[in-house]
Amino acid sequence: MTPTAPIPAAAPGAAAVKANELGQIPVLMYHRIVPKPEMSLDRSTKELYDELTRLAKGGYAPVTAAEFVNGVFNVPAGKHPVVLTFDDSTPGHFALDPAGNPKPDTAVAVILRVAQENPGFRPTATFYLNKELFGMDDAQAPAGLNWLRRHGFELGNHTVSHPSLAGMPEKRVQDEIGGMEDRIVRLTGAHMTTFAYPFGAVPKKKAWAEKENGRYAFQGIFLAGWRPSISPFDEDFDRWNIDRVRSEGKIKENDCTRYCSTAWLEYLDKNPDERYTSDGDPNTVTFPRTAEDRLAKGFRGRARAY
Numbered sequence: 001m002t003p004t005a006p007i008p009a010a011a012p013g014a015a016a017v018k019a020n021e022l023g024q025i026p027v028l029m030y031h032r033i034v035p036k037p038e039m040s041l042d043r044s045t046k047e048l049y050d051e052l053t054r055l056a057k058g059g060y061a062p063v064t065a066a067e068f069v070n071g072v073f074n075v076p077a078g079k080h081p082v083v084l085t086f087d088d089s090t091p092g093h094f095a096l097d098p099a100g101n102p103k104p105d106t107a108v109a110v111i112l113r114v115a116q117e118n119p120g121f122r123p124t125a126t127f128y129l130n131k132e133l134f135g136m137d138d139a140q141a142p143a144g145l146n147w148l149r150r151h152g153f154e155l156g157n158h159t160v161s162h163p164s165l166a167g168m169p170e171k172r173v174q175d176e177i178g179g180m181e182d183r184i185v186r187l188t189g190a191h192m193t194t195f196a197y198p199f200g201a202v203p204k205k206k207a208w209a210e211k212e213n214g215r216y217a218f219q220g221i222f223l224a225g226w227r228p229s230i231s232p233f234d235e236d237f238d239r240w241n242i243d244r245v246r247s248e249g250k251i252k253e254n255d256c257t258r259y260c261s262t263a264w265l266e267y268l269d270k271n272p273d274e275r276y277t278s279d280g281d282p283n284t285v286t287f288p289r290t291a292e293d294r295l296a297k298g299f300r301g302r303a304r305a306y
Contacts, residue, residue, distance in 0.1 A: 010286045010304035014279035017078035019286040019306075022294050023276035024228040024268065025068065026060075027083040028261055029244040033092035033107045040254070043247055045092075045105045051247060051261065052111065055082055056118035058269065061278075064154040065126040066193035069220030069239050071232040071299070076120065077280025080268075083229075084111070084125035085222065085244060087158055087196060091135040093127060096144055108153070123151075128158035128196040128222075129180060141187050149188065157181055157195045157216065165209065166201040173208045178215035193219050196244075200224025206240055226259045228268070231276055233285045235296040279304070 010019065031041040033048055043051075055062075060082040063073040068083050075081050086093050086107055095103040102109040107125070115123035127148065133141050145155060159165070159176040160183075168176075177195065185191055195209060195216075200223045203209055211217040225244030230237050248260035257263060268275040279286035287295070289305040 004300075007289070007292060007300070007303045007305045010279065010284075010306040011281070013077060014281070014284075014286045014304065015306040017279070018272070018277060019077070019279035020273065020275070020277045020288060020291070021279060021285045022231045022234050022287045022291045023080075024230060024274055025081050025083065025276045026228045026261070026264060026268070027065070027068070027085060027222065027225070027242065027244040028247050029222075029225065030084070030086045030107065030247045031088060032090050033086075033105075033110075035105065040248070041246070045110060047249075048107060048247075049110050049114065052084075052114040052121075053118070054265065056114055056121040058265070061120070062122045062124050064124055065156060065222065066154055066219065068229075068232060069194060069242070071285075072282065074282040075278035075280075077278055079120075079278050080275055081278065085128060085156070085196065086125060087128045087198075088162065089127055089129040089132055089134050089158070094134045094144065094148065095136075096147060100143075100147070108148070124153055126154040126156050126194065128156040129184065129192075130158050130162050131160050131180070131183070138187065145184070145188050149190065154194075155184060155188070155190075155192055157184070157192045157218070159198055162198045164199050164201040165197060165203040168203055170203075170205070170208050173203045174212045174215070177209060178212050181216040191216065194222065195220075196222040197224065202241075210240060226255075228264055233296055233299045234294050236294070237296065 059079050061075045061079045063081045067073040093107045097103050111123045115121045160179040195218045220239040222242045229243045246260050248256045249262045250257050284304045285299050285302045286304040
């Protein structure tokens with residue numbers, strides 16, 4: 001048996017910022033963005049602005065869901081990747097004004113504002129689409145969807161009608177997912193890379209959601225979740241069951257005191273050794289030597305340790 005070669009030493013700069021690319025990454029899950037919240041999953045425009053500003057000031061750098069799933073993203077040294085996901089393609093997420101610019105107070109407009117106010121905060125997010133398509137009909141949708149794609153935002157699949165896939169037969173699962181895929185391909189000419197389960201409900205056979213010959217073939221699937229995701233370089237990372245964190249404050253009446261975005265961001269601030277911190281080089285995977293046993297074998301050739 002050939003002995004395993006030792007992992008090379010990390011660059012001095014990576015060690016200086018305490019890079020840990022086997023740390024946790026928050027994948028934040030948003031639903032409706034509205035002026036005044038009416039339901040528990042709603043977030044106001046101000047709440048979204050405040051949370052994104054907190055992320056920017058806290059050293060977080062947004063990446064898309066597809067980049068995250070494949071472990072291919074370029075985050076500056078000492079910064080922390082975060083994935084912003086918006087479910088259900090509601091009008092508060094995105095709309096264009098008559099001049100062709102994002103309407104004020106939509107999620108896209110807020111993201112662009114925070115990026116302008118915080119240089120280095122990349123304006124990107126992943127939008128998981130249902131048939132409503134932000135309230136656009138098929139005549140309006142190509143311009144809107146392609147605007148998002150041209151400006152660095154990602155489109156993801158969230159089924160046609162947002163049903164629970166649990167208990168559904170194979171054909172219905174594939175028609176819900178494939179029907180949405182067919183529509184987006186028709187409107188944009190492009191397939192979607194990732195999928196998010198409505199309600200986090202998994203079908204009887206996960207393979208039904210992963211691919212259907214000729215219609216869709218995803219590279220990763222996201223749950224509704226309750227905790228940050230482990231690193232895509234971790235041996236335990238499962239691209240077909242990726243955790244997310246609901247965006248919400250610490251409300252005493254429910255589990256958000258521990259499991260929503262405010263609580264988890266506070267936890268990672270207090271436990272920085274558990275958080276993914278970039279080494280600044282997208283071609284290497286850097287971490288403390290004490291974490292070496294967690295590295296997925298496929299990334300060993302890119303590994304650096306200190």
